[in-house]
Amino acid sequence: MSAVTIEAWIKALGKNHDELLAQGVHFKRPPKALYPDCDLVDMAPEVGISLTFWAETKRLETLFVTLKKSTPSTVEYKGELPAPYESEMTQSDVHALFGEPMESTGPIKMPQPMGQTGGWESYPLDPAIYPGKKVVFQYTAAMEVKTLVFTLIDKGHD
Template sequence: MNIELNAYLDCLGKPHVEILEAGVVEDTPFIEVYPGSLTLYLQPQVGLDLGFLAEDRKMESIIYTLRELYPEEPIFTGELPEPYASCKTRDDVRERFGTPYIMKGPLRLPDPLGEIGGWDVYTMAGEGREHLQVVFKYDVETRVTCISFGLKQ
């Protein structure tokens, strides 16, 4: 796993000020998707979003967008570390990680998202991160569109 992802994973649940002081993120303004949003975002790279709870500014998610779900969606073009880099389809994910502890099949979301292929959720206990989970989201062709990391729910 690369240093950058490890650094972000170590920051999940920590306040923005602490992450800033540690030099993991730059001092840039938060992105508020809509006024009063419960989550604020930082985008250190195109297609990579770090989510923070608006209420207390604690980091809650790391989101890598790998495929466009709507026109002009920013796509991550950097390198993901293994085992994530080789997870291109749901079959790849399940071969690598086994049976998910939570799964959702295909469904229709409001436009512009439309039909999606569902998602699988895995704990990261095997990596010594019992308090974290990883979510793989799929398009209708079961290709991985997004990989997100967060605190286990």
């Protein structure tokens, strides 16, 4: 997947599945729920990339880009990323690029197979280009960026 395609997915956050189809976006499979009556449906357009839609409205709410393997079943994305994102980033790099986060949670210990994490930090994206969107950096215990999470600031539900 190209950096341009990822950029297009970020801009598509907030649009519903039908709007995306009408704009010419093609999906190999429709989004699927992890279990019956789940509020979210997911799809993986490429290895290491996951899209999450709100089941009720089919609105695209979150784009996950996995950069580091954190569990045995985790698959890393190996393609291009839009600037300023890099496949190898640390918390220090993020702070140098984005400054102080708007939200954060420190390191926590999760049940196995995840184990110790480095927490996460979120930053609003440029409102002129990405209105109502933010990026969340999830960290490994060594404070390397594990996952880039692009999502809506206000999803309108819990």
